[in-house]
Amino acid sequence: MIQALRGTRDILPEEVGYWQLIEATVRETLGRAVYQEIRLPIFEQTALFERGIGEATDVVGKEMYTFSSRGDKSITLRPEGTAGVVRAFIQNKLHAQGGVQRLWYTGPMFRYERPQAGRQRQFHQVGLELLGCDAPRADAEVIALATDILQRLGLKNLELDINSVGNGADRAQYRAALINYLEPYQNDLDEDSKDRLMRNPLRILDSKDPRTQEIAQNAPKITEHLSLESKKHFDTVLNLLSNLNIKYQINHCLVRGLDYYTHTAFEIKSDDLGAQATVCGGGRYDGLVKELGGPETQAVGWAIGMERLVLLLQQLKSNPVIAPELYIVSRGEAAEAQGLILAQKLRNAGFAVELDLSGSAFGKQFKRADRSGAVACLVLGDAEAESKSVNLKWLASGEQQAIAQSDLLGMSQELKVKIAGLKKP
RNA sequence: GCGGGCGUAGCCAAGUGGUUAAGGCAGUGGUUUGUGGUACCACCAUUCGUGGGUUCAAGUCCCAUCGUCCGCCCCA
The missing domain is CATH 3.40.50.800 (Anticodon-binding domain)
Known part of the structure; x- marks a missing residue:
């Protein structure tokens, strides 16, 4: 018997009602905020992701479905949505329309990983990008829309973690301070963290190794190394969230795995999902558009994992059935x-x-x-x-x-x- | 990529080396050939994910492989 490839799944009628419910809720919520849907190719030139997400990241380093098409062009099944949106934004000169662009998308993404509950090789995201605005209000709007969607779906026990990773200069300065702090402990770190010390020290803060966590506990905090401007941006975002009655907790260890993030980084997590707890992740990426060849454009966005949302919804309600009248x-x-x-x-x-x-x-x-x-x-x-x-x-x-x-x-x-x-x- | 658990019908399962593979749900047929929901009866796995091996004998033990789940890793 020929069966579906590992890490891929059929979504059968008994489950599809949840998907339709999520899609309808997203469409309505984002429609009211006047976000436009955008539909993009599922594969792109490999260089887009290498440059956009960052060569040193795990996603690019070991999780991409990359192959060469006839004619030797290296193409990759998209592992995430933001790089493609930014490519389309630049290629179609959406910036020429002035003002901000509010866009959303949904569709399959591909990462070569070991499957687990809430983690597939082909999985689906719905994501949103707000391009052309550096105001803290943009960060707050985007986060508010994510929490709205989750709330309207009836999800409980969600936690919003937020942090600021500053701008490029802040990060360079913090990176040096962090390495300086960690170096004396070099031999006490877990293996992965030792490897990261020079390559990507910020990620060490995220380690689950108990001894590493202990060390990270007293590490300098990035929020203490932010420039005045960055600090002000972060504080304003937090203030705006409070005004919106959105509960959050600052997580000094929150460092997202893709290189393009600047300033605000956030995650919405659930305790009901096991190890793959993140339902929504996102943040600001002020440098990406320029990095990919467009005009300097600040932007902020997020992505929600559909499969994880479905898992949570299944714990809450039964699949809506279509009965004949x-x-x-x-x-x-x-x-x-x-x-x-x-x-x-x-x-x-x-x-x-x-x-x-x-x-x-x-x-x-x-x-x-x-x-x-x-x-x-x-x-x-x-x-x-x-x-x-x-x-x-x-x-x-x-x-x-x-x-x-x-x-x-x-x-x-x-x-x-x-x-x-x-x-x- | 690493470590561990699991894999018996569409679904949930019993079975722990001795030869006919329990049971329940669902399904199909019948009691009831123009009227349902209940009840009763019958049928529904030559076969235990797949392929090898050990043994007189394997669903049960071993190896491989595939899948799945949990953790690491990563992230949505």
Whole structure:
């Protein structure tokens, strides 16, 4: 048997209701904030990610699906969305429209990793980018939209962690201070952290190794090494969040894994997900547009992991099912033909109609009608076919009434009201 | 990439070397050939993820492989 590749998954009808709920909530919430959807290619030139995300990051270093296409061009399945949005922003000269660009996207991303709960090789994100604004209000708006979406989905037990990684100069200065602090402890650090000491010392703060954590505890904090301007930006963002009644905690160890982040970095986490706890991650990336060849453009954004959101929603509510309102039971050649026509007409009139195609005994068809969750049956046998009528049977009460087929559509308003009243919530 | 757990029908499972692989849900047929929801009856794995091996005998032990889950790592 040929099966789906490791780390990929089928999303079956029993699960897809959650996805649709998330998509509808995102579309509505972001629509109200006047963000525009953007749809982008799933693969790009490898150089886009190498330059955008950073050569030293794990994502670029060991997790990309990279291959050469005919003609030797190196292409990569996108491991995240921001680099592509920025590429499109530059290529289509969206900056020429002036003002800010508010964009969102959704779709599959690809990273070659060991699969785990909440972690696939093909996974899905919905993400948002606000380009062309350096005001702290932009950071706050973007974070508020993320918490809105999660709240409207009914999710509880979420925590917002926030930190500032400053601008390039702040970071260089902090990096030196951190290395200076860590060097005496070099031999006490875990293996990964030793490797990172020169390459990417900020990530050491994130280590889960107990001894390393102990050392990191007393490390200098980046917020103490920010320039006045950076500090002011961070404080303002925090203030604005408080004004919006958004609870946060400053996490001095929060350092995101992609190189392009500047100033604000944040994560929304859940305790109900195991090791892959981050539902939403994002931050400001003031240097990326320029780095990729565009004009100097400040920007801020985030991405939400859809699979992780689905996992949380599944703990909260059952999958919305699509039940028919009307179920058509028919038997006999003429009746079956008429049933098909009625089904089409009723569907066009706005009813959810399931047609029993089995041709089996009436008893069996009624049994299926029951299980389908339908409110009423339309029954057609030889007698009804002969008289061009139909038996309308209400399944809860068992009441039946004979109706001329030609009268059925004229009654549709009345039927809709009655069905709505009888529908199971 | 590293370490560990698991893999019996569509789903949940019992089974711990002795030969017919429990049970439940779902499904199909019947009691009921024009009327359902209940009940009862029957059917539903020559086979235990896959491939090798050990043994007189393997779902049960060993090896490999695939998948899945947990942790590391990474991140959404």
